Amino acid sequence: MGELKVERLLINYKTLEEFKRFKEYGNQELSMLEDLQSNIVENNSDSPFYGIYYGDTLIARMSLYKVDKKYDKFFDPPHDYLELWKLEVLPHYRGKGxxxxxxxxxxxxxxxxxxxxxxxxxxxxxxLGFQKAKYEMERDFGQNPLLWLPNGVLERTNS
Structure with missing residues (x-):
């Protein structure tokens, strides 16, 4: 894999063009174009988008949002947590880590x-160590959430 590193992506029109390449290959539910378009304000905005470049080509990307503990329905006691909303790797680069x-x-x-x-x-x-959420709430918009817990964080149960 070499010296490739994860970078925070700028919210700008260059990134928008790079995201269009993913739309050609990807599943519609993974599209981040609309997310990016709604966030385009200026380059120095806090971007929820991260990616890996191979040369000048964006080959892998994810959106990562921090959720405040006041909205937490998963952990006891409540915690700030990250929601990894979308992750996608271009087809030619899949299976390479x-x-x-x-x-x-x-x-x-x-x-x-x-x-x-x-x-x-x-x-x-x-x-990667993610497990099904044990806490049976009103399903997360019809999904079955998976959780990764760092040491010392307890998942809420139905009790």
Whole structure:
């Protein structure tokens, strides 16, 4: 994999053009174009988008949002957590560890991470230590959330 690193992506029209390349290959539910377009204000905005470049080509990306503990329905006691909303790797680069590199980057924040697996990706998330949420709330918009817990964080149960 070499010296490739995860970078915070700028919210600008260059990134918008790079995201269009993913739309050509990807699943519509993973499209981040609309998310990016609604966030385009200026380059120095706090971007929720992260990516890996191979040369000048964006080859892997994710959106990562911090959720305040006042909205937490998953952990006891309540915690701030990260929602890994979308993760995608261009087809030619899949199976080479780039998705793992993005998730490992998210884990460096040492906060719990919640994701809703998409497109037959349960096995990927489970290999990275994510588990089904035990707390049966009104399902997360019809999804089955998976959670990753750093040491010392307890998941809420139905009791």
């Amino acid at each position: 780039y998705g793992r590199k993005l998730v490992d980057f998210a884990k460096t924040y040492a906060l719990p991470i919640k994701t809703n697996p998409r497109v037959n990706s349960h096995g990927f998330w489970e290999k």
